[in-house]
Amino acid sequence: MPAKEDKRSRILKAAVKVFAQRGFYNAKVSEIAKNASIADGTIYLYFKNKDEILISIFEEEMAKFISKVRKEIESEPDIKSKLRIFVKTHLNFVEKNPKLAQVFQLELRQSNKFIKEYAGSKLKEYLNVAGDIIEEGQRHGIIRKDIPPGLIKRALFGSLDEVATHWVLMKNGKYDLGKSAEQIADIFINGIAKT
Template sequence: MTSGLAEKKREKYDAILSAALKIFAEYGYFGSQVSKIAREAGVADGTIYLYFKSKEDILVSLFREKLGNLVRMFHEHIHEDDRADDAIRKICELHFTELEKNVDLAKVTQLELRQSSLDLHREISNALKPYIQLIEDVLLRGIDQGVFRPDLDVKLTRLLLFGAMDEVVSSWLISGRRYSLSDQVEKTVDFFLRGLRA
């Protein structure tokens, strides 16, 4: 009985986050009301507050959940014995293909990361930490394997890699998605690896 109740709560939580993703993508964070999210999720306005403290909490939870899913995918596809340059390729490939498949997620992650208030931006940055850490781990592995330059500034390089992928996705959205995002993987990875290789 308890597990069934927990499952129903999780379903409602996921439904609210899915609705929020759609509404934030369509109206932007500041143009979205909790009532619109509730309507899209098929729940009463008050139900939202049983799961989230505020609209800000919904957005931060959305980042945490969706980026957490992305990081889990990376861990499923990247193995300890993979060469680090192959791991960088897989990260870039998954980043581009997943956001190309989920345009609403691409819009929210790209636009809200840039337009949010400082406090909200800080919260979203915390949700990004596991992703940035994953890139750092791959860079360190590459140095240990002798695949990447030993003099890499790992803390800076992890941000440069994430920032470059982020900018490619933003440009794709701004262009009106006139070309394939996943087709940009090879050129992007080639650019990265030229700077990373020993």
């Protein structure tokens, strides 16, 4: 059923564009429909409501991204480089997908449904990619054990997220996210290294 899948992705693609352009609340469903070259009502054959479009964008892009990150990490020889790659892949994704980044960093958080009702399983899964590396590092005696991995992964994610948001708000141009990635990786790798 390729036609159906095709229509569904056209909606999502159009939604990313419109959300990034207008913001989630100002984005009109009818504008998304027009951008996807379908009728307004058709959207509701694929998504329950406007919030669900937003959440689907997140879930599906995150799913793709998570498996990408996993693949990148896999081939790294040690804990530290895994962590470094995790950080670099995160900020590289932001840099390469500015529209999507705007949706992830800004629009997503305007939806009550997303923030307060959506459990955020994809987010948890992503955080656990980092969490798993950290736990492994702790088992191997490379990472200090007196800080819970749950806190470390969250602190790391917070740093990346904040830097990403700032980059989006600065309209991209300003700084080099690749460099920042290296530096954030440095901070955390040194910060949590077993001494």
